[in-house]
Amino acid sequence: MLFVLLRLLAVSGYDWHTTFALLHTLDLEDAPGLFLGTFMADRRISTVLLILTVPLAAFYAAATRSRTAPLVVTVLIAFLVAHVLTYHQWWVPALAVVLALAVAVVAARRRNDEPGPAKFVLHRIGWIVGGMALIVAAVVSTPWVPREHIETTSGPIEAYVVETSPGFLKVLVADNQEFRILRDDEVRSRVELTDH
Secondary structure (H helix, E strand, O other): HHHHHHHEEEEEEOOHHHHHHHOOOOOOHHHHHHHHHHHHHHHHHHHHHHHHHHHHHHHHHHHOOOHHHHHHHHHHHHHHHHHHHHHHHHHHHHHHHHHHHHHHHHHHHOOOOOOOOOOOOOOOOHHHHHHHHHHHHHHHOOOOEEEEEEEOOOEEEEEEEEEEHHHHHHHHEEEOOOEEEEEHEEEEEEEEEEEO
8 A cells, every 4th residue: 555655646746636636546456557567667767676676586586495486586587588678778687697696695605694684685575675666666757557649639748548437538647747637529549659
C-alpha cells in the first residue's frame, strides 16, 4: 500500500488533488502491472536496478537454500536480456558481472564467523529490496502505462491513459501532470509512443 501511495504521489508531481483523482483509477488487480510498470517506465532507473539486483539476487541464491531465489535470478536475467536488446546498452550486463565478481571476492575474503558487508546484506535482503522499491516509487515520475499521442477535437495532447471506461478516457497529461477526463467523441485517434 505504501508503494502504491508513493507511486501516485510521484506520478502526480506530489499534487494532492491529482493523486486523489489517480487513486480512483486503480483496482486491486492493477497492482502487479503498477509494480512492474514502475521499474520498466524509466530506462535509467531500470538500468541501475538491473545492475544492482541481478548480482544481489545471484549472491542470495548462491548463499542460501531458497527455492525461489534461482527463479528470481532467471526472471531478472530475462529482464536484463530484454533491456539490452531494447536499448542496446551492452555495458549493463558487463557492469552487473563486475559487481557480482566484486561481491564474490569480498565474500570469499571474509570468514564465515566474521561479520562483514556480505553477511549484513544477506541477512537483510528483504529490507534492502523493500527500501529500494520504496525509493524508486517515490522518485520515478513516469506513470506505469505507456505514453500516447492523442488527437482530440480540441487539438493533440501527449498523455498517459490511466483508465479506459465505456464512453470516456481518464488521462494524465504528460507536460503538466493534469488529470483530465476525455469523452470518446472527443478522441479522434491514439498512438502509443515507444520512448518513455
